[in-house]
Amino acid sequence: MAEIPLQKVSLRAPGANKGPAAAALIDVQGLSLFYGANQALRNISFSIGEKVVTAFIGPSGCGKSTLLRCFNRMNDLIDNVRIEGTVRIAAQDINSPEVDVIELRKRVGMVFQKSNPFPKTIYENVAYGLRLQGVTRKAELDAIIEESLRQAALWDEVKDRLNTSGLGLSGGQQQRLCIARAIAIRPEIILMDEPASALDPLATARVEELILELKKDFTIVIVTHNMQQAARISDYTAFFYLGQLIEYGPTNAIFTHPSNKQTEDYVTGRFG
Amino acid sequence: MMSEARGQRAPARRGLFRAAQYDWLSFLCTGVTGLATLLIISILAVILGVILINGLPHVSWRFITTGTASDMFDVNKAGILPMIFGTTARVILMTIFVLPAGVLTAIYLTEYARMHSPFTRVIRGAVNNLAGVPSIVFGLFGAGFFVRFIGKGMDGLLYSGKGAIVWGQPAILWASATLAVMTLPVVIVATEEALRAIPQGLREASLALGASKLETIVKIVMPQAIPGIMTGAILAISRAAGEVAPILFTGAAYYMAGLPKSLHDQFMDLGYHVFILSTQSPNVDKTRPLLYATVLVLLCLTFMLNIVAIFVRARMRKKMRLLN
Numbered sequence: 001m002a003e004i005p006l007q008k009v010s011l012r013a014p015g016a017n018k019g020p021a022a023a024a025l026i027d028v029q030g031l032s033l034f035y036g037a038n039q040a041l042r043n044i045s046f047s048i049g050e051k052v053v054t055a056f057i058g059p060s061g062c063g064k065s066t067l068l069r070c071f072n073r074m075n076d077l078i079d080n081v082r083i084e085g086t087v088r089i090a091a092q093d094i095n096s097p098e099v100d101v102i103e104l105r106k107r108v109g110m111v112f113q114k115s116n117p118f119p120k121t122i123y124e125n126v127a128y129g130l131r132l133q134g135v136t137r138k139a140e141l142d143a144i145i146e147e148s149l150r151q152a153a154l155w156d157e158v159k160d161r162l163n164t165s166g167l168g169l170s171g172g173q174q175q176r177l178c179i180a181r182a183i184a185i186r187p188e189i190i191l192m193d194e195p196a197s198a199l200d201p202l203a204t205a206r207v208e209e210l211i212l213e214l215k216k217d218f219t220i221v222i223v224t225h226n227m228q229q230a231a232r233i234s235d236y237t238a239f240f241y242l243g244q245l246i247e248y249g250p251t252n253a254i255f256t257h258p259s260n261k262q263t264e265d266y267v268t269g270r271f272g
Numbered sequence: 273m274m275s276e277a278r279g280q281r282a283p284a285r286r287g288l289f290r291a292a293q294y295d296w297l298s299f300l301c302t303g304v305t306g307l308a309t310l311l312i313i314s315i316l317a318v319i320l321g322v323i324l325i326n327g328l329p330h331v332s333w334r335f336i337t338t339g340t341a342s343d344m345f346d347v348n349k350a351g352i353l354p355m356i357f358g359t360t361a362r363v364i365l366m367t368i369f370v371l372p373a374g375v376l377t378a379i380y381l382t383e384y385a386r387m388h389s390p391f392t393r394v395i396r397g398a399v400n401n402l403a404g405v406p407s408i409v410f411g412l413f414g415a416g417f418f419v420r421f422i423g424k425g426m427d428g429l430l431y432s433g434k435g436a437i438v439w440g441q442p443a444i445l446w447a448s449a450t451l452a453v454m455t456l457p458v459v460i461v462a463t464e465e466a467l468r469a470i471p472q473g474l475r476e477a478s479l480a481l482g483a484s485k486l487e488t489i490v491k492i493v494m495p496q497a498i499p500g501i502m503t504g505a506i507l508a509i510s511r512a513a514g515e516v517a518p519i520l521f522t523g524a525a526y527y528m529a530g531l532p533k534s535l536h537d538q539f540m541d542l543g544y545h546v547f548i549l550s551t552q553s554p555n556v557d558k559t560r561p562l563l564y565a566t567v568l569v570l571l572c573l574t575f576m577l578n579i580v581a582i583f584v585r586a587r588m589r590k591k592m593r594l595l596n
Contacts, residue, residue: 072480079386106482116473118492119592128491129481178477185481 025050025189025219026071030085033066033075040066042243043085048236053211053220055234055251057227058266062240064223068191071221072108073101089189106133109187113194115174117166117181122149122158125166125177129185144184151217152180153210172203179210183218190214192222196229208233227267231255239263320571327568330561336569344527345553347562352569357531358444358539359570362523363513363577365448365535366455370508373452374459375501381460382467383489403457407517414450415442415521422446438536445535447523454518455508462507466500467493495592502585509581513574516543542570 024047033041041063048054056064066075073094075081086093094104106129117125126145127135135141145162149155154176158169166177175195182190192211196204204226211220211233224230230237230251237254239247239262247254247263258264330347338351377399385392424440431438439445470493478488516524525538526548532539546566553559 074476074480077476077479102482102484105480110476110480112473112476112480114473116471116477118474118477119496128478128483132481132483132487181477181481 024048024088025090026221027088027091028067028070028085029088031067031070031087032084033063033070034082034084035078036080040243041070044245045085046238046245046248048219048221050219051215051217052235053215053222053233054236054238055230056221056223056238056240057225057230058240058246060225061242063243064238064240065193067240068193068221068223071189071191072105072110074110076101106185107187108189108191109182109185110191111175111178111182111193111195113197115171115178115198117169117174117177119165119167121163122166122169122177123162126181126184129181133185145180148180148184149177151183151214152176153206153213154180170203172199172206175199175203175207176210179207179214183214187218189219189221192220194223194225197225204229227255227269239266241266323564323568323571326561327564327566330565331568335565339530340527345549345555345559345562347558347565350562352542352545352566354528354531354540355542355545355566356569356573358524359513359542359573360577361532362444362448362451362519362539362541363509365444366451366512367505367509369449369452370455370459371501371505374456374504374508375463377456378460378463378467379489382464383485383493399457399460402453403461405454407454407515408520410450410454411518411520411522414446414453414518418446418449419443419522441536442521442523442525442538443536444523444532444539447519447539447541450518450522451512451515454515455512458507458511459501459504462504463497463501466497466503469500470496498592499585499589502581502588506578506581506585509577510574513577514543514570516541516547519544542566542573546570 026048028047029045031041031044032039044067056068058064069075070083070087071089071094075083083095087095089104089108092099118128120128123145126148127141130141130144135144146155146159149158154173157173158177161168166174169177175198179190179195195211196207199207208229211222214220215235222230222234234251236249237251238245239254239258239260241262247258247260249259254263255267258267264270335351336356337353339354340350340352343349381392381395385395419440419442422439423443423446426439427437474492474496475488478492479485483491519541523538524541524544528538528540546563549559549563549566
């Protein structure tokens with residue numbers, strides 16, 4: 001594993017309030033989220049450093065995807081969502097009215113559980129975000145698209161059919177196309193919501209390799225149901241249960257000697 | 273434990289399988305449903321057959337390419353070009369009016385309005401109720417709203433003081449607008465269904481790449497919805513082409529010497545002409561062949577307008593597939 005930025009990782013009690021670590025890129029303080037009267041996140045505080053892979057694990061409905069969607073404000077799309085506490089990215093409160101959500105989403109990219117390429121050509125899928133940013137010169141587009149597809153380990157498979165539909169690719173290729181599309185606009189952070197859950201083991205392995213590769217350039221937060229996957233690819237792991245952050249620390253520590261009984265039960269497969 | 277429970281239940285030894293029995297009920301149901309279908313098909317065949325047999329001999333090139341100069345009830349002198357023109361023109365005009373209004377409403381309802389707010393529910397209820405209003409009511413509404421209110425209002429504004437009546441009378445414009453109001457629910461519902469069928473994941477993917485809501489709708493949502501919107505247009509055209517009631521008071525003329533020259537002229541209409549032929553003729557027997565021929569042309573025209581719309585939709589689908 002690569003060097004890990006300085007960061008306080010000894011968080012034990014849920015809701016314990018830790019100050020932002022030195023290299024914290026994402027800093028969450030006292031975050032609670034309500035869907036109407038339903039509380040989905042309970043007083044969550046922790047921070048994520050730069051250029052590391054952080055895995056969110058926990059049983060279904062524990063709030064890990066909801067928390068992930070707080071980082072690019074995807075929850076804005078849902079009616080009756082109320083947020084308390086703060087989420088800071090690069091020291092700026094992203095929920096403050098001064099923050100342009102469009103700008104935020106250009107800096108915090110997302111890859112979804114279900115691969116969702118646009119019904120456009122492979123080329124146009126990757127070009128979409130770039131065109132939105134006003135990149136129109138063909139040569140520039142070509143260069144970034146090739147670079148992004150190479151980085152997503154897809155270039156060799158699609159270079160001869162860039163002008164065919166992205167929907168014609170296999171499931172694993174589609175997901176890598178979505179990753180290429182996300183990294184084309186050079187975000188600082190990539191959020192991945194169970195990116196490999198709909199893929200076969202081989203495609204999953206490719207996506208995992210890719211994540212380890214992308215770590216050099218991007219900060220990655222990944223939600224996963226697959227414990228082995230979290231263990232394989234992440235530097236840090238956060239375990240959530242019923243909307244609470246139960247334990248957060250280096251992945252090694254979480255999986256080998258968790259300090260919390262619930263975490264231990266979950267990572268050893270006794271519940272969840 | 274599970275395994276113990278399973279262990280106690282050794283499979284019971286049973287005898288031979290029961291002999292197959294003929295499934296009489298299934299046979300009966302096939303018969304009944306098949307008969308019902310046959311009945312519908314035969315009714316359609318009889319209608320089309322009778323019209324074709326009685327009408328076709330009287331459809332001539334002259335009949336469909338000239339107007340009526342002397343006797344509009346005589347099959348050997350009458351021509352129905354003005355009616356073909358009028359019906360085609362009002363259907364095309366209606367499509368031009370109804371598509372933008374219906375599509376924008378559907379976009380508002382699915383993309384912008386809150387899904388379950390009371391306000392959205394009221395609008396949706398209103399749209400559904402609009403679909404159930406009898407067409408003659410639309411005709412009266414059109415006469416009151418478009419002809420008398422809007423038309424008279426325009427005359428007052430444009431030709432104030434001169435007392436001229438230009439827009440404040442039944443006209444092809446108002447007939448088309450009335451038909452557009454009538455077919456609005458069809459287009460709204462079809463477009464809404466098309467928009468709803470687009471996976472939410474595509475919208476989220478677009479937004480997550482930093483697209484605004486408008487950019488997402490224009491670049492991702494709308495191109496996907498076009499075939500569905502075209503289906504709405506086809507349904508609207510089918511419904512409107514043969515309707516007479518909404519145009520009775522809003523623009524259809526009993527007889528006109530020429531074709532309408534502007535949007536504020538009246539027009540002759542095939543459907544209305546069928547009504548005239550069957551009720552106003554001084555010699556019913558002499559008019560009957562003409563009536564059949566006119567109905568045949570009306571059917572063909574409705575058919576053709578539909579085919580044109582279906583063709584356009586197929587072209588768009590193909591174009592989309594190529595682009596994609």
